[in-house]
Amino acid sequence: MKAVIPVAGIGKRLRPHTFTVPKALLNVAGKPILGHIIDSLVEMGVEQLIPIIGYKGELIREYMDETYDMPITYVVQEQQKGIAHAVSLTREFADESELIIILGDTIIKTDFAKIPKVGEAVLGIHKVEDPRRFGVCEVENGVITSIVEKPDEPRSNLALIGLYYFKDSRELYEACAEIIEKKITTKGEYQITDALGRMIEGGVQFKPHEIDGWFDCGKVETLLETNRVLLDEMKPNDGREGSIVIQPCYIDKESIIESSIIGPYVTVAKGSEIRHAIVKNSILNEGSRLENVILKESVVGSFAEVKGRSSSLNVSDHSQIDYH
Numbered sequence: 001m002k003a004v005i006p007v008a009g010i011g012k013r014l015r016p017h018t019f020t021v022p023k024a025l026l027n028v029a030g031k032p033i034l035g036h037i038i039d040s041l042v043e044m045g046v047e048q049l050i051p052i053i054g055y056k057g058e059l060i061r062e063y064m065d066e067t068y069d070m071p072i073t074y075v076v077q078e079q080q081k082g083i084a085h086a087v088s089l090t091r092e093f094a095d096e097s098e099l100i101i102i103l104g105d106t107i108i109k110t111d112f113a114k115i116p117k118v119g120e121a122v123l124g125i126h127k128v129e130d131p132r133r134f135g136v137c138e139v140e141n142g143v144i145t146s147i148v149e150k151p152d153e154p155r156s157n158l159a160l161i162g163l164y165y166f167k168d169s170r171e172l173y174e175a176c177a178e179i180i181e182k183k184i185t186t187k188g189e190y191q192i193t194d195a196l197g198r199m200i201e202g203g204v205q206f207k208p209h210e211i212d213g214w215f216d217c218g219k220v221e222t223l224l225e226t227n228r229v230l231l232d233e234m235k236p237n238d239g240r241e242g243s244i245v246i247q248p249c250y251i252d253k254e255s256i257i258e259s260s261i262i263g264p265y266v267t268v269a270k271g272s273e274i275r276h277a278i279v280k281n282s283i284l285n286e287g288s289r290l291e292n293v294i295l296k297e298s299v300v301g302s303f304a305e306v307k308g309r310s311s312s313l314n315v316s317d318h319s320q321i322d323y324h
Contacts, residue, residue, distance in 0.1 A: 001116075001191075002094050003046040006035065007084045007104030008054030008077040013219045015022050017285075017301050023057040024104040026064055026223065027269045027285050029230035030250035033217050034060070036107045038068060044112035046100065052077050052086045084191030090178040099169040099246030101192075103162030107226060109213025113166050119207030123196070126214045134159035135193040137208070144206040149186045149193040160193065161214045175199050205233075220299055227283055228265045246280070269302075 001104065011023030017140045024034040038049065048071040057076060064170070066070055073093045077086045102108065108124065115122055123144060125137060131154035138146045138156050147160065164173050175195035176291060178184075184194055200206065215226035222283075231248035239245045246263030255272040266279050272289040278294045287303040300306060 001046050001098045001100065002048045002050060003035065003041045004050045004087060004090050004101045005034070005104050006052045006077075006083055006101070008052050008057070008062055008080065009105065009107070010055045010080070011218070014317060020056075021302065022060055023217065025056075025059060025215070027283055028217065028236060028266055028305060029267055030252070030269075032063065033107060034063065034104055035067065037102055037104065038064075040108065040112050041100065041102070042070070042101070044085060044115070047071070048073065051091050051104070054078065054080065062114070062164075071074060078171060080189075080190075082185070084190040084193040084195045086175045087192060088173065088180060088190075089120070091173045091177075091179060094169055094173070095268045096168065096170040096173060097154070099166045099172070100163040101162075105217050105232070107215040107217060108161065108163055108211055109215075110209070115163075115209055116167065116265040117271075118165075118209050118283060119205070120167035121199075121204055121206045122165040122209050123206050123213075124161050124211045125158045125272045126161045126211050127157050128159045129157070131157050131159055134161075135191070136160070142207065144200065144208055147193045147197050147200065149191045158208070161211060161216075163209070164192070164196075165209075170189065171202065172196075173300065175202075178239070181279065197227050198272060224265075224283065224297060227267055229263050230280065231265055231267070232273055240252055 007024040014023045017026060040293045050058060050073050052075045054077045061074055077089060092160060099280040104232045129136060132150060135147055135149045136151055136154045136156055137144045137158050137160060139158060144213050175198040178189055178198060179194050186194055192300050217223050217226050231250060236247045240257040242255045242259060244261045249263040249266045251268045252270045256268045258275045261278045263280055265281045267283045269284060269286040272284045273289045275291045277290045280296045282295055282298040284300045285302040288300040291307045293306050295310060
C-alpha cells in the first residue's frame with residue numbers, strides 16, 4: 001500500500017509560525033503533526049510514502065529523510081491549485097495501486113488497519129457543528145450518495161475529514177484528470193470532492209468510516225486543543241528535580257528546566273530552556289527559551305526567547321521578547 005500526503009500548503013491561519021516552518025512540522029504532544037500522521041500509516045502497513053511538497057518543502061524533506069527509513073517519493077506542487085490537482089501529480093508514482101490519502105495538517109486517531117475492511121473505497125467522516133467549512137456528504141443505507149464542497153446550506157453534518165482510501169486508485173486519478181481537463185473548479189480550486197462526486201456518478205460506492213478522534217490543526221486554538229487531547233492519552237514521560245511538573249506533559253529529555261512549574265498540558269520540545277517560569281497549556285517548540293515568565297495558552301516558535309512577564313503569546317521562530 002502507498003500513502004499520498006499533501007503538505008504543500010502555506011498555512012496562513014497559523015502565522016506567524018508558518019512564516020518559517022510548514023504547518024505539518026509544528027510540534028504537538030512531542031512530535032510534529034506530520035510525525036503523528038506517518039506513524040499511524042506505518043502501523044497500518046503502508047510501504048511507500050508520497051508527500052506532496054511545496055511551501056518550505058526542503059524542511060519537510062529533511063525531517064522525513066532523517067526520521068523514516070522507508071521508500072519516500074517527493075512530488076512538488078509548484079502552484080496551489082487544490083487537492084485534486086495535488087493528487088493528480090502523484091499518478092505515475094502511485095501506479096494506480098492500493099492507496100490511502102491523508103491531509104498533512106490533520107491528526108486522526110483510529111484503527112487504520114481496519115479501514116481496508118470497510119470497503120474498496122472508503123472516506124473518513126466526522127459529525128461537525130458547522131458543516132459549511134468542509135466537504136459534506138450524505139449517507140443512505142451505508143453508502144455515501146452525494147458530496148458537496150463547503151455548501152452554504154448543508155444537507156447533513158457529516159464532514160469529510162481528509163482521509164481517503166482506494167483499493168484501486170485508477171478511477172480516482174481518472175476523475176482528477178477529468179475535472180482538470182474540463183477546468184471544473186469550486187471556490188477557485190480543483191477540489192477532490194468534485195472528483196469524488198464524479199466517481200459516485202460513475203457508480204463507485206464509497207463507504208463511510210466514522211472517526212471520533214479527529215483533530216484539525218489548522219489554527220493556534222485547535223493546535224493547543226489537539227495538544228491537550230493527545231497528552232491526556234500519553235503516559236507521563238518526565239519529571240525534573242527542583243521543578244514541579246503537573247501532568248499531563250511531554251518534556252523532551254534534551255531540554256533544561258530550572259526552578260519552574262510546568263503543566264498541565266505543556267509540550268516542551270528538544271533543546272528548550274525554561275528557568276524561573278510558570279507554564280501551562282502551551283507548546284514550546286525546539287530550542288525555545290523562557291525566563292522569569294508566567295505563560296499560558298501559548299505557542300512559542302523554535303529558538304524564540306521570552307523573558308520577564310505574565311502573558312499569553314503566539315511567538316514565531318527566532319523571535320525575542322524581553323519585558324522590563
